[in-house]
Amino acid sequence: MAIQYQPGKTPHSREKRLIFKNVDRVGYDPSIDCYLQDGGYDQLKAALKMEKGVIINEVKASGLRGRGGAGFPTGVKWGFIPPTNTKPVYLICNADESEPGTFKDRYIIHQDPHQLIEGMAISCYAVGAKLAYIYIREEFPEGAKILDKAIAEAHTKGFLGQNILGSGFDCEIYVHRGAGAYICGEETGLIESLEGKRPYPRIKPPYFPAALGLYMCPTIVNNVESLCHVKHILQMGGAEYAKLGTPNNTGTRILCVSGDVQKPGYYEVEVGKVTMAEVIDDLCGGLKPGRKLKAIIPGGSSAKVLRADERFKLKDGRELGILDIPMDFDTMAACGSMAGSGGVIIMDDSRSMSWVINNLNNFYAHESCGQCTPCREGSLWMKKISDRIVAGKASPDDVDTLESVANQIEGKTICAFGEACSWPTQSFIKKFRDELKSDCKPELAGQAVAEESLVASAGLR
16 A cells, blocks of 8 residues: 655655655554554564674675765674674664754654664674664754653563564663764764763774774764664665665665755655755755755755855766756765765855854854864854954955964864864855955954844845
C-alpha cells in the first residue's frame, strides 16, 4: 500500500526518501509498535547473525560519507579502531545539531526515533561497543523525552540490554543532554562535555577519537543521519546502496533549505543527482516574486558563500555556473565551498551582505569556547568591526582590517571552529568587498554603535 503523507507534506517527485520515509506520514507515530509493524528491527536481527567485519565491509562498500559536515567515509572511520585494542569501545551519536541553517536530525528524533536506535544498535555490534550515548543539545527537550521513551520500549522488547535476542551481545544506550553550545558539535569537544568537563576540543593528533576518545578509549562518533543510514545499507546491501547518488557521493542526504525561496524546508535527495537550480526552482518553488538570486551558502553557515554570477572551472574540464553545481561533496569543494551539513541558505537581492556577515559574526563570537586565543579574541573583534560596518559607522579601511583578523584565525586553532568563523568573513569580503565598503561612512567612523541601529540594519536595502 502506498504511503500517505499529511496534507501539504507530500515529498517532491525529485526526492528519494530513505531516512525521511516516515516523517510526516499519515498514521505514523514514534512508538515501537508502529515501528515494528513497518519491519522495524529486522535489520538488527539480521546483523546479530553476521560477522562484525562483514557489516563494516558493507558500510565501506556503500560509500557512505558522514552527514554531519566533514563528509568523511563512515566505514573507514570505523576501521580506525586499533586491531590490538583491549579497552572498552564506545559509540556516540552526535545529536547536537547546532549548525545554523540545519534542521534535519530533530525530525528523525521526533518522528522516527527507533530508526536511530536500530542504526545505533547495529553500529555498536559492528564496532564492538557495548555502551553508547546520544548527545543531544539542551534546546531539544521534547526530543530527549521521546528518545528516553523509545530506549525504554526497545529494552522491553529485548532489542537493548543484556543478551540481545539471545545473541550474547549486550548493548546499552543512554541519552545525555548537553548545555547548548555550538562547540559541542565538534566531536572532541562533545567528548569532553560528556565526561563532565568544559567542552574544550582536543588536539588531533594524538586525540583521534577512534584511538583516544571517551575516557581515553576507542570511540566512534557519528551524526544522527549517518547512523540511520546503516540500517538501510544492511537492508539493501552495500553495493546496491552505492548505486544511489553518484560515484564517491553515494546514497541520499537531507537538504535543509532556508532563506529567500517560496518553499523552504527539508528535502531528501540522491547525492549529486540534483543541481542548485533544481533545488531552488523545482524543490523550493523558485525565488520570491520579483527577486533575483544574489548569493548562496551551500552547507550551513560556516560554508563559504557563493555569488550568483560566479563561474567555476574544475580540474576535470567542466565549467559551471552556481546554478549548475550538483549537490555533492566533491563538486562543492571544487567550487570553493563545501556541502557541509546540508544547510542551504538562499539569499536574494533584497539582502544586505553587511547585515548577513554581521549576523554570522555575532553567532560565532557568542559560541567560541575561548580555548584558543586567535579564535576567542578574533571572533569578538570580527563581531565588533562588522557591528560598525552594518551600523554605518565604519571606515572603508575597517573592511580590510576585518579580513586581516579573519586571516589571523584560520589555521591557528586547535579545532575547526577557527575555520568555521573565519571562512564566512573571508568569503563575504572576497565576493562582496565593494558592497561592504559602500556601507561604510567615514564621517561617522569611530562613533558608538547602539544596539537599536544593528536591529534596524536588517532593512538596509
